[in-house]
Amino acid sequence: MVSLWGSGKNDHGTAESDQRTGDDENQSDSRASVRRGYREPDEHTRLLPRGGEGFLSPDDPAVVSPYNLWSVRALKGLSIILLVITFIWWILLLISMFVTPPMMQTRGSGFFNFSYATLTLGNLIFGLLFFAVPSKPMTVWGLVLAVLLFADMIIILSFPRIRTQEGWVGIASVIWAALIAVHNVGQNQAVSKGKQEEEERLTGRVETRRSLLEWLAVFTETVIMGIIAIVAILLTATLILRARDASLESPGKKYLVDNDKYAVHLACVGVDNGDESTLTVLLEAGERPVEAGLQPFIDTLYQNGTVDRYCYWDRPGFAWSDNAPSPHSAGMSADSLAEALALAGEEGPWVLVSADIGGIYSRIFASRHAHSVHGILLIDTLHEDDLQNVGRPGRGFVLWLRGIISPLGLDRLAGAIFKGRTREDRVFGQSTHQNGRYIKVKLQENLVAEPITSNEITTARRIQTRKTQLIVVSSGLEVGRSEKWAKKQKDLTTITDNLISWDVVKSAPHDVWTASEGRKVLAQRLKQLLRQSHL
Known part of the structure; x- marks a missing residue:
């Protein structure tokens, strides 16, 4: 018993002695490391050789890295x-x-x-x-x-x-x-x-x-x-x-519409004497701003006394008007026009004159304001069936691509530098199609053509007042080129029961007023429409 107890005591003492010896060695190593200037590796030393002596190879990109x-x-x-x-x-x-x-x-x-x-x-x-x-x-x-x-x-x-x-x-x-x-x-x-x-x-x-x-x-x-x-x-x-x-000043004024979300440009030419018997011609643009198409022609008729007074506006995104939020349909545009007219104190009565796709906008406006619209003149306008072409996905994709690259201004810069394009050309003239705001309008038309605008024009046709005076003038070149176009132009003559005339101007292009015969027919028919709308 004594021997065994003593043996255990010796073993225990030996273990404690070994532990103390190891601790002393670690402390000795630590003291030696301190004397040599050694420290724990950090971001600046951890990749260097031990002890900080020597350098790594410059060809070791895996180690020599920022x-x-x-x-x-x-x-x-x-x-x-x-x-x-x-x-x-x-x-x-x-x-x-x-x-x-x-x-x-x-x-x-x-x-x-x-x-x-x-x-x-x-x-x-x-x-x-x-x-x-x-x-x-x-x-x-x-x-x-x-x-x-x-x-x-x-x-x-x-x-x-x-x-x-x-x-x-x-x-x-x-x-x-x-x-x-x-x-x-x-x-x-x-x-x-x-x-x-x-x-x-x-x-x-x-x-x-x-x-x-x-x-x-x-x-x-x-x-x-x-x-x-x-x-x-x-x-x-x-x-x-x-x-x-x-810096190009607008000829009219801009009015905030749609809860002040954007402003549209509206201008009226002629004196409003407050007489309800005085008809005002209200112009609606087609594919291009009205200033580049109908407005100069109507202004000529105003100068020679055929038209007593007329108003024109720019749809959202055209010329001086701001772009509207998306989606934006023809019906929404017609409501914006009505709001701008009200803000300007313009109450009509109106005779609507429009061309191309502008006919869609005018017809919707006429159906919603039947009490103030006394006559409609459609100049080779788009039929509602053609909205499916306006809303083609491929056309929308091309418009989107054009819009994406439009901020680069490649065509506008080239036109200004090499062709002498002016501010007027870019704002409402021949270069307006290069403008990003114009492209956005066309993209909006494309996106809502069938799902929204098509329904709006269908409703407009159903509720259109049947007694409204109507004149349709069509391009002879377009009618001769397409039998479908001819049939659709004929169908437009039935949107009311009060058709005054349907003229097909043989030598006239799509923009009928650009041909001498077209100007003559339009002047005659507009004068007739104004006279009969007074009755």
Whole structure:
């Protein structure tokens, strides 16, 4: 018993002695490490050889990387967050082209906003793709881009009409694009500096060589950033052109409609003596703004006394009128016209004159204001059956593509530089189809042609007052070219029971008033319609 107890005591003592010996050795090693200047590895020392003596090979890219620094990793994380935010904004702007989300309505086309969001998205994506390969060309192009975007921001904020059209959505888009451009320049510089620090710390020198893969990356990012900068240059040039066009004064006034969401332009020519027997001709545009088509012709009739008084307006997105929120149908447009007329104190009675697709708008307006519409003159107007062509998906896709590239202003800039196109040409003349706001109108017409406008015109035909005076004038060239068009023109003569005449002007094109015979027939028929509408 004594022997066994003693043995256990010796073993226990030996274990304690061994433990003390190990602790003493660890403490001794620690003291030795302190004497040698050794410390636990941190971000600056963990990849160096033990003891901090010597350097790594410069050809070890897996180790010699800016990603070793937590600040660089955090910067990349921030860029990813910014990319997610920008992508969400880009999606909202894409949706707003078709259906305007609440609080995101603008009075412009919305294509400029989308362009800035796309530019910002591309800038962030390419910045992340080449994050670890910073270069001077990328910094230079980034600075050029930032300067251009800040110039765009100044232009938008400086011109009231552009600022009103773009709204807070456009202003936020261009400011965000400019800030992201500055962020990318700072990111490129920070990564470059971090890369140099890591190379000097781990290899003892800053690496001046680049691998073939790195040179390809630098070349690619230089080309891509150059393209982005050229896009920004075109956006800036188009904005300057828009600022120039914004200085063109409208001949009438603009009235806020639809709960002050947008403004439409309305002008009346002639003295309103307050006599209810005085008929006012109300013009509705066709495919182009009325100032480029019917209005000059009607103004000639006003000058020679055939017409005592007339009014004309620009549908939302045409000439001086703002764009309306999407969706926007012909019936909504007719209501906007009625509201603008009421705000202007114009009560009629009216004789409606319209051409092409404007006939759809006039007929809806006439059906909703039968008490004040005494006569209708349709000039080779679109039949409701043709709305299916207006609403073709393929046509809508082409219009959308045209809208997407419209902020670049390639056609408008070329027209201004090489063809001497004026402000009038771009606002309401021969170049108006290049305008983003005009393209937006056509896209809206396409989107709602069959689901909404078709139903509105069908209802209008059913409730149209049958006693309203009606004259139809058709293009002989169009009638001769298409039997279907001829049948549809004939059907338009039955929208009321009070047809005065149907004339087919043989030598006249679709825009009947552009032919001498067409002008003669129209002047005669309009005079007859005004006279008989008095009865």
